Amino acid sequence: MGTLSVDQSTRVDLRQRTVTDLNQALHQAPAGSQWEVLHPDGQHAIAAGLAAPITVKIEGHVGYFAAGMNEEASVEISGNAGVGVAENMMSGRVHVHGSASQSAGATAHGGLLVIDGDAAARCGISMKGVNIVVGGGVGHMSAFMAQAGALVICGDAGDGLGDSIYEARLYVRGKVGQLGADCVAKEMRPEHLAELSGLLAQAGLDHDPAEFRRYGSARQLYNFHVENAFAY
Amino acid sequence: MCGIAGLHFRDPALAPRLGELLGGMLRQAAGRGNDSAGVGLYADPATVPPGQSTICLLGGDVGDASDVGDASAGSAANGSANSVASLVAAADPTLEQVTAGRFGQSLVLTARAPEAALEAAALAALPGAVVISRGQSLTVLKGTGEPEALAADWRLADRGGWQGVAHTRMATESAVTPGGSHPFSVGSDQCLVHNGSFSNHESIRKTLVKKGIRFDSLNDTEVGARFVADRLADGATMRQALTDLTRVFDGFYTLLVSSATAFAVVRDAIACKPAIVAETPQLVAVASEYRYLTGLPGIETARIFEPDPEVVYVWERSPSTSQLASTSASAR
Numbered sequence: 001m002g003t004l005s006v007d008q009s010t011r012v013d014l015r016q017r018t019v020t021d022l023n024q025a026l027h028q029a030p031a032g033s034q035w036e037v038l039h040p041d042g043q044h045a046i047a048a049g050l051a052a053p054i055t056v057k058i059e060g061h062v063g064y065f066a067a068g069m070n071e072e073a074s075v076e077i078s079g080n081a082g083v084g085v086a087e088n089m090m091s092g093r094v095h096v097h098g099s100a101s102q103s104a105g106a107t108a109h110g111g112l113l114v115i116d117g118d119a120a121a122r123c124g125i126s127m128k129g130v131n132i133v134v135g136g137g138v139g140h141m142s143a144f145m146a147q148a149g150a151l152v153i154c155g156d157a158g159d160g161l162g163d164s165i166y167e168a169r170l171y172v173r174g175k176v177g178q179l180g181a182d183c184v185a186k187e188m189r190p191e192h193l194a195e196l197s198g199l200l201a202q203a204g205l206d207h208d209p210a211e212f213r214r215y216g217s218a219r220q221l222y223n224f225h226v227e228n229a230f231a232y
Numbered sequence: 233m234c235g236i237a238g239l240h241f242r243d244p245a246l247a248p249r250l251g252e253l254l255g256g257m258l259r260q261a262a263g264r265g266n267d268s269a270g271v272g273l274y275a276d277p278a279t280v281p282p283g284q285s286t287i288c289l290l291g292g293d294v295g296d297a298s299d300v301g302d303a304s305a306g307s308a309a310n311g312s313a314n315s316v317a318s319l320v321a322a323a324d325p326t327l328e329q330v331t332a333g334r335f336g337q338s339l340v341l342t343a344r345a346p347e348a349a350l351e352a353a354a355l356a357a358l359p360g361a362v363v364i365s366r367g368q369s370l371t372v373l374k375g376t377g378e379p380e381a382l383a384a385d386w387r388l389a390d391r392g393g394w395q396g397v398a399h400t401r402m403a404t405e406s407a408v409t410p411g412g413s414h415p416f417s418v419g420s421d422q423c424l425v426h427n428g429s430f431s432n433h434e435s436i437r438k439t440l441v442k443k444g445i446r447f448d449s450l451n452d453t454e455v456g457a458r459f460v461a462d463r464l465a466d467g468a469t470m471r472q473a474l475t476d477l478t479r480v481f482d483g484f485y486t487l488l489v490s491s492a493t494a495f496a497v498v499r500d501a502i503a504c505k506p507a508i509v510a511e512t513p514q515l516v517a518v519a520s521e522y523r524y525l526t527g528l529p530g531i532e533t534a535r536i537f538e539p540d541p542e543v544v545y546v547w548e549r550s551p552s553t554s555q556l557a558s559t560s561a562s563a564r
Contacts (some may be wrong), residue, residue, distance in 0.1 A: 042523030061522050061536075080536060082522055083506065101506070101538060120538050121503055140503070140541060 013038040029054045067094045086113045105132045114203045124151045133203035170215040182221035188214045234427040235261025235400040235520045238488045240495035243514035251391030257524040258398040262379040265402035268413035270374025272423035274395040279371040285347035287366040289339045290410045324353035336385025337375030337410045367421030374413040399425040406451040419461030421492040426453040428484035428505045470494040474544040496546040503541035510534040
């Protein structure tokens, strides 16, 4: 396989080229270039490690770690995504039109991840500043140890939501199973309604922010208590 | 890490393609384990003659038997398989129409006889052999090696049937031996494949041993298969047996469990071992990863979902009808 030529608009068929070919070309792509990827067939690590403001449209289902570590790029996936979509994303935008498997947006520091369908378990686990909007529900242990950023869940959330959460903000429109340790319902103040409205708009959703409840940290677990000083 | 794949056909027209489609899934599953592999096929016409019993074996002193032979014919090409069939027939003269077929490391015996009689004759004739399946519809072929090479040994592309499971193994809990490879089939026409590892299998094994249940290997998955077989033998439904398993077993698992009437999936409470289900009017498919499914007919419009933790999903086929269209889905 030779090097893919890079035009301003390039279509890559993954039944003709390898994922390595594609990713190498995307890593060298000029800012503003537009890409279309055909027949992803659930292969892993498609469009991972992008670091420039380019646009990538993937037509079909992708495997593990799609758009992982994304920086500045906008990646759109027409189908479902496997484990760890947009994991450790730094900035940019990743939009999954189908559903996502577990650990979507795990450890991500920034940018926006939109999942139109459902996200499975551990969505936003250890998120560190990313904003995630899920059109459907999320599975168990979502936002575990979530540190910063916002997770918007338009459907229901599974058990253990926000377990051991730090300062991430969780907005849930549907039912929550059992809340995780140290995660509690919190007051929805004007700044939260404003943030939620903005995120819903960015995700193309028109739910009324008033239908959501906010959850966050009770700050009993991670703060140091002086009365425990004798334990050290 | 292991790879799981399974197919359950609702459309009988797909039956001739079982081996071809399952083989395509197995090739992808090799990415999650390639030290051993195995398949369980339901009603493969070549290895399960209608109205007969089939048992599959590993090991035993059976020479280099190749191809399919039978006890009455004397073709030179099938000499070794013929001699195996003759040995088994000699061990129990009441057995009728005994045939033997060699598929890589697995040996398939068929006869017009009760499966228990065929099993007893085989073990008498083939010292040291381990029975890896028995029943009226199931064929288990497994062994160590690259999944693709094993599939060629099994002539998998030529195999048919209405349901099949496949497994590729990266061993964690017991040795890389043919006997440690999956599927584990310990009850008539039952088959179980596992991705993960049980952590309390030794204590459950002791409980089952006290009940008089015997084990063929030290593998953790065999304990799961013995547990399910024991529950089913006690009259439990597949759903109840697997619900009981979730209460008793600790550890990581995605299990695909099949019988002559059921095709079932269950994951542990943490559900970190992957599983994906695709349903169409023609078929139900289960895989560890989506990419195994891309070659299946109708996959573009399939309903695709991940099984929820500790929810038992069962697709049933009525045993009283031979029409595959009777298959009905039920979950939860």
